Amino acid sequence: MKSYTEYLWFNTKKKREFINITPELDRVLHQSGIQEGLILASAMHITAAVYVNDAEEGLIADIEEWLEKLAPYRADYRHHQTGEDNGDAHLKNLLLGHQVLVPVTKGKLDLGPWQQVYYAEFDGQRRKRVILKVIGD
Numbered sequence: 001m002k003s004y005t006e007y008l009w010f011n012t013k014k015k016r017e018f019i020n021i022t023p024e025l026d027r028v029l030h031q032s033g034i035q036e037g038l039i040l041a042s043a044m045h046i047t048a049a050v051y052v053n054d055a056e057e058g059l060i061a062d063i064e065e066w067l068e069k070l071a072p073y074r075a076d077y078r079h080h081q082t083g084e085d086n087g088d089a090h091l092k093n094l095l096l097g098h099q100v101l102v103p104v105t106k107g108k109l110d111l112g113p114w115q116q117v118y119y120a121e122f123d124g125q126r127r128k129r130v131i132l133k134v135i136g137d
Contacts, residue, residue: 001006002034004034005132011126012125016122020117025039026109028132035106036104037137040133040134041117043067048089050092050098050119051096052102063096089122092120
C-alpha cells in the first residue's frame with residue numbers, strides 16, 4: 001500500500017468562508033498515482049471544518065444561517081474568558097466535523113452526482129491548513 005500527503009493552506013479574506021476543495025482533492029489524487037483506496041481531507045484547526053454536500057449557493061447560505069442559529073456569535077461564551085472571541089467557531093466545527101474520507105475507484109474520486117468537498121472557515125483571516133492524505137494501491 002502507498003500513501004501520499006499534501007497540505008492545502010488558506011488565509012481567508014473574511015472571518016467565515018466556504019471553499020470548494022474538490023478540485024484540489026482531485027489534483028492531489030492524480031499526483032499520488034493511487035488508483036484504488038481512500039483520500040482523507042482533515043482541517044488541522046478546531047475553528048474550521050471539512051464536509052461533503054452540494055455546491056449550490058443557496059444551500060451554502062442555508063448552511064451558514066443554520067450554523068449561526070445553532071451556534072451564534074455572542075460575547076458570553078465561557079471560552080471568551082481565556083481572551084479568545086471565537087467560541088462560536090469551535091461549536092460550528094463540532095456541527096460539521098473536521099474531516100471527510102472519500103473513496104477512490106479507478107483513479108477517480110468516487111463521489112455521488114452532487115457531492116462536493118468543502119472547507120468551512122469560521123475564524124479566518126489567518127493562515128490555516130488542511131491535510132490531504134491518499135492511501136491505497
